[in-house]
Amino acid sequence: MSDTLTFIEANLGRFRGELYDFLRIPSISAKSEFDAETARSAQWLAERMAAAGLEVEVLPTEGHPVVLGEWRGAGPDAPTVLIYGHYDVQPPEPLQLWTSPPFEPTERDGRIYARGSADDKGQLYMHVKALEAHLATSGSLPVNVVVLAEGEEEIGSPNLVPFVDANVERLACDVVVISDTGMFAEGLPSLLFSLRGLAYFEIHVHGARSDLHSGEFGGALKNPGNVLSQIIASLHDDQGRIAIPGFYDDVLEWDTTTREQIAALPHSDEEFRESLELGALAGEQGFGTLERLWIRPTCDVNGLLCGYTEEGAKTVLPNHAMAKVSFRLVPQQSDARVKELLEAHLREVTPAGVTVELKELHGGRPWKASVEGPYFQAAAEALEEAFGTKPVPMGGGGSIPIVVEFEERLDAPALLVGFSLPGCNLHAPDEWLSVENFEKGIGSLAILYEKLGATGG
């Protein structure tokens, strides 16, 4: 193992140069004009994975291809690890806000600036280099490995679940490792213990046959804009809790240990508040900020549209109002159940004189890590060895629905081990990855495979 780490140390310069080549390919999955570049990105990755010593195939889907790399020489007694990542990136716009060009990786102050550096090419490539280091120094890996890299994560992974379903045997594994998240703070490695789910709706309120004059008709009928506001207001009580009957029935009450670990994290409400330029934070009473972000559900307006919204005064009594409203869900909630509860609530609060229509746009289930098992323990030890400090448990406020899908379809727990840092501008201009984390990350992952191998599958 020390040979492997020595190999990594000796080759860091080359690794970084290769990563730069990877980052130079504008694999923007959302834009069809970049389809050839996205395909080239898959091909480039496949070649590097093959050079590292994996058996590689580029498998077509209805969209961008899946790159599948395998090495199964560890034998039936060793665990099989599925490594998931993605080689596509977000569009770089607005370009004028980038300090250096998004597809020309540039180092400044110990950071690699480029689209995809943190999300997710840089993190995916750490795995490739960790695998190469093992294979180069010992001719083998401590575990069997399947690397699954997709090219559609940034457009919602439309073809990934069908691909997994069609290849369940081939993807069979003992544990899934994903590096597409971050660390709680610089120097503080982190392991995700949860992700929130999502239930995203449009609420439409319909009134009279047409827009009306607010003078001629105002006062004698329900105004859809007023009713929509009342409906949205009815979704919370004055304690910041969601007021839909039954909503908290499925909300997991977390154990004391997890809540104590969250409370022990180096977090300052004051700094957080100032970073958002807010006069005050807010949220569900009885919970701290990190708890509100990670282990408690939310209900947020994402959009409102009704009537006349241009400059000046138009005295219209609108006949339609629309809100986009989404819920972040926590274990054990499901978006399907939330939809049922919301429908029942809307029936309850909708007054006579309007009709309300509910459209579900998007759903995704929450995830809770298996923090007790040997794999989680292996990851904790690996991160501690590489970073010299115990990793902290961290929740994810956003949603990565594919994590639950992997766990259920492959019957294997997921480990979310990420190396981006707060403020690294995911999906924004000047995205960056810390050089130190790129280098320590490769070492961490090499150690992680070793530790996972030691669990005996």
Next chain:
Amino acid sequence: MSDTLTFIEANLGRFRGELYDFLRIPSISAKSEFDAETARSAQWLAERMAAAGLEVEVLPTEGHPVVLGEWRGAGPDAPTVLIYGHYDVQPPEPLQLWTSPPFEPTERDGRIYARGSADDKGQLYMHVKALEAHLATSGSLPVNVVVLAEGEEEIGSPNLVPFVDANVERLACDVVVISDTGMFAEGLPSLLFSLRGLAYFEIHVHGARSDLHSGEFGGALKNPGNVLSQIIASLHDDQGRIAIPGFYDDVLEWDTTTREQIAALPHSDEEFRESLELGALAGEQGFGTLERLWIRPTCDVNGLLCGYTEEGAKTVLPNHAMAKVSFRLVPQQSDARVKELLEAHLREVTPAGVTVELKELHGGRPWKASVEGPYFQAAAEALEEAFGTKPVPMGGGGSIPIVVEFEERLDAPALLVGFSLPGCNLHAPDEWLSVENFEKGIGSLAILYEKLGATGG
């Protein structure tokens, strides 16, 4: 007087032909490309008023000119009547929804279809013809007359109050007569007893420094979209009353007679509801539909805008939300006082973590007619003689702020005597005026001048 009515009867065909010429001029005040046509409309009207026997001037303003016609031969003992109307019209769009071209008057089923037929060229021209009939048959008028026709009513009369202020002596009068409203129903002449005022605002709720990711940040800060909804919801109670403290302090409680007169009008809630294609009417409890529309104040959302409103699901936590909210006011309310009360209410209901900004866009005071005086009585008698049935009292749900301004600046009561009919498509495609009302209206007004003359000033 019978000579005058005979003259009208004999000349109705010519009057209608002249009106058609007036209606053919596209005097669209809102569009500068039609400025020459708007000026031509003023000139045309001035010539017809001069031909009728008035002394006429076309007086410039900073916008479109005022046409002023005078006849002061009735002597100091006769009352002076200020007749107000406007020669400008709304834009005709959408053109494809007109059955016949908007500026080519066309008769169908006893209606004159053209932009401006009802609002207000047709009604203004009735006055010109009633004056002509008196002057042609007796060489004089029963009253002194000032006709003030403006060309900017459809753009909010920006230059009218300054014009009145600069010409108070010249416009001095005993009573103001305005024909720019309608009748309650066909065959049922009407006199307006009130108009509602207006207080129109934008409410802006500002949150964090920028839009945020609703997963990363949702739950730990106030969402401006949710807060705006709560603010709008707080504007009403569950009885349909406006819940701003102090709001009803200045609301006039109408006398029993007026409420009984309203209740006696031939109105069907069921037909009204069906015409709007609504499942139910709604509004402030304790009042009927016509009361809600005429003598009770309202609070309506006119527009809402926040966050992402296009197709699909964007998980944005918006940092700004905007509502356009307007109040219709009733005597004795004022928009200035409503603004103060709303500001105080917003301070009360705005939670920590957002800032709220209130912008006033538009104001106008409500109006209540002097229904007890001799002028109102004269109008009632004139309408009864011409239509063969007593006129009904009618409220106006919309706002005509200039009415109060005339009354205050000229210290004279206003009579609102209008001849358009429900469904006549003011400001909409296929605007029309009933031929019968055009003809009976001229007679009514001729009789009205006679009756006003008899009051002795």
